[in-house]
Amino acid sequence: MTAFMTTLTGMRSLAILGLALMAPQASFAQQAPTRITWAPSYSGSCTDCALAGRNLSGWNLSNANYPGADLTSATLRGVQAHNTNFDGALARTANLRYADFTGASFADATMIGADLQYAQFNNAKLQNADLSGALLHYGKFIGAILTETRLQAGRANEADFSAANMTGAKLMSADLTGSIFENTILVDANLSEANVTNVSFRNARLAGANLDGTIGIETADFEGACATAETRLPISLELADCAPF
Numbered sequence: 001m002t003a004f005m006t007t008l009t010g011m012r013s014l015a016i017l018g019l020a021l022m023a024p025q026a027s028f029a030q031q032a033p034t035r036i037t038w039a040p041s042y043s044g045s046c047t048d049c050a051l052a053g054r055n056l057s058g059w060n061l062s063n064a065n066y067p068g069a070d071l072t073s074a075t076l077r078g079v080q081a082h083n084t085n086f087d088g089a090l091a092r093t094a095n096l097r098y099a100d101f102t103g104a105s106f107a108d109a110t111m112i113g114a115d116l117q118y119a120q121f122n123n124a125k126l127q128n129a130d131l132s133g134a135l136l137h138y139g140k141f142i143g144a145i146l147t148e149t150r151l152q153a154g155r156a157n158e159a160d161f162s163a164a165n166m167t168g169a170k171l172m173s174a175d176l177t178g179s180i181f182e183n184t185i186l187v188d189a190n191l192s193e194a195n196v197t198n199v200s201f202r203n204a205r206l207a208g209a210n211l212d213g214t215i216g217i218e219t220a221d222f223e224g225a226c227a228t229a230e231t232r233l234p235i236s237l238e239l240a241d242c243a244p245f
Helices: 002-038
Strands: none
């Protein structure tokens, strides 16, 4: 009887040891899929991808190639997409909040009514993109290229466009309250009827720009900014002449 009890006790000990050894493996098997689902990564190429209405929140799309992608009403909240090509993309009413598009390209993209709040587009290329009516509150566009970009009726409170090239940009009737355009090139840009309350235009280049009918211009900071004879300014505002490039 004693020998039987000893054998039974030994079998129980082995069983407990086996379960202990298996436990970390079971835990890893449960956690691994969660990490993959939380931050999937895709850096391949998908020309004219049909992603309308898709939820890509949290994805890492850096260095990918998505020219002509249909992102209409898609959700890309918190996406990491450094240096990704979205040229010609259709992103009307897309949700790009908190996304990081540093160095990405959205040339000729249609982003009408899109939500870009808190998103980063530093050094990104958005030339000739259509952002009419888009939300850009607290967005970062430092050093970005926005030549001929359409931002009319957009809302960009406290956004940062420092050192951006916005030659020919169309900002008519845009709400730019509290935004920063320091060292920004605004040559031939149209800001007519825009709200520039508390906007900083320090050292901005406003050659040929149109500021007719702007709201709150008396609160804007134009220290170091320059203009030309073609620049349309309120009578009360005089700026230094821009030196040739």
